[in-house]
Amino acid sequence: MPEPTPTVELRGVTKRFADFTAVENVNLQIRRGEFITLLGPSGCGKTTLLRMISGFDTPTEGVILLDGQDVTALPPYRRNVNQVFQSYALFPHLTVEENIAFGLRMKGAPRGEIIERVRRGIELVSLQGKENSKPSALSGGQKQRVALARAIVCEPKVLLLDEPLSALDAKLRHQMQIEMKQMQRRLGITFVFVTHDQEEALTMSDRIAVVNRGRVEQLGTADEIYHQPRTRFVAEFIGQANLLRAQVIGREDSDVVVRLADDITLRVNDTNLPPDELTALVSLRPEKIHLCRDAAPGENVFAAEVMEEIFRGQTDQLQIRTASGLEFTVVVANESRSQDAFHKGERVFCRLHPEDLVLVRD
Ligand SMILES: Nc1ncnc2c1ncn2[C@@H]1O[C@H](COP(=O)(O)OP(=O)(O)O)[C@@H](O)[C@H]1O
Ligand SMILES: [Mg+2]
Incomplete structure (x- = not known):
């Protein structure tokens, strides 16, 4: 029609x-x-x-x-x-x-x-x-x-x-x-x-x-x-975003695999990257980074340290840094003053879902 x-x-x-x-x-x-x-x-x-x-x-x-x-x-x-x-x-x-x-x-x-x-x-x-x-x-x-x-x-x-x-x-x-x-x-x-x-x-x-x-x-x-x-x-204009320049190291079906620094490999569910592009700009929303205390590093999982902790009412904003010096902003819901809160100086693991990562044009 x-x-x-x-x-x-x-x-x-x-x-x-x-x-x-x-x-x-x-x-x-x-x-x-x-x-x-x-x-x-x-x-x-x-x-x-x-x-x-x-x-x-x-x-x-x-x-x-x-x-x-x-x-x-x-x-x-x-x-x-x-x-x-x-x-x-x-x-x-x-x-x-x-x-x-x-x-x-x-x-x-x-x-x-x-x-x-x-x-x-x-x-x-x-x-x-x-x-x-x-x-x-x-x-x-x-x-x-x-x-x-x-x-x-x-x-x-x-x-x-x-x-x-x-x-x-x-x-x-x-x-x-x-x-x-x-x-x-x-x-x-x-x-x-x-x-x-x-x-x-x-x-x-x-x-x-x-x-x-x-x-x-x-x-x-x-x-x-x-x-x-x-x-x-x-x-950047709508919401907050972590934007990271990455090396394209592989493509599979509807995924692109990229590397950040030397020690982080990310699988991104995105088909919009031109075929011969060797680098990509990855956008990651702060609330899509899932933190935990225990994990095995690998694809989409990496270690970091909490550098800063900012109370924002409904949410906490954390600044984290990876071993190779990459910095991310993470936002976590401030549901209760429970034992689960992450604090400055703590070692954490970050886990990302391929669907939550987007490649953007510069
Ligand atoms: N009559 C005009 N003469 C010269 N420049 C103008 C005129 N109207 C708008 N501009 C310029 O065009 C741009 C866009 O203006 P505008 O449409 O008012 O933006 P916005 O509404 O998004 O703030 C601005 O840089 C503004 O200075
Ligand atoms: Mg106006």
Whole structure:
């Protein structure tokens, strides 16, 4: 069966400001009703990508399609998309109700319909009782809800959200993350969400596009991005990673066997390494290193010493060093103050599963 037409599609999109390239040859297909997140560090081109989808900016090269229609040359008001800004951009002299009604008034919707849609919008974001308040009387979270309702009542095909939660404190932000995700599911509107916060992206998204220096480095589900990073940047930007340069010493079916230093041999379950590559960069998550006190060194098992022990609440972070001087970060669950805890100066054995090791591009 052919793939359904993407709701948003970017084809070879590049954006240059004078001689600076902010977005470079981005190809991206966004599906109907999905929650997709553009995740990347500050300055990587996220806002520029959103502004090209909404029509506030035009690509230097490439095309943008909405539902298969080329909209590259259309102004924002001719596209069925709506944007929620980080700064809320509410009108201070209008009430909550009037702010939410604003877009519908601009479109010339009939009065009765405006009243009904605004009522539903207020319900959707749980602002009953605040209809006649001015923005200055609202908390940060409530202002963000007004901004959301104002965008949603216009029933856009696509809602673009540019770091909408970054001004909120951590606790409220977590609550809003869950609320927004639930709302998105319920409404079935396609959300294109921008954040530099990896945890936020992992919590909310159906798929994540990791953006680095104007390019999409990897596109996938949270699970894929976390467990199967394809590049050094993705491995390091999402979660923590031990990255180690290794010698390729063998290949068997779907495994690659590599050597670190002289004394560690690792079997990696990965088929993505080019056939004639002699070295590889191995990525290993700190929580995937299993420590024990007794083991026989061999493939994927090696000895080390605990150099440092850092209490992190739910977890302990250990720095370990092997006999040949390789250092790893290990994270262990801090379940109880049991006899099993590993301490500074202890000799330990590390055990790794081939499926937990990934080879990444530098
Ligand atoms: N109008 C502009 N003129 C010149 N440079 C710009 C303009 N807009 C963005 N940039 C540059 O493009 C890069 C990407 O910006 P932006 O898309 O805002 O990044 P992000 O939203 O990921 O932080 C930045 O280096 C920024 O300085
Ligand atoms: Mg930005």
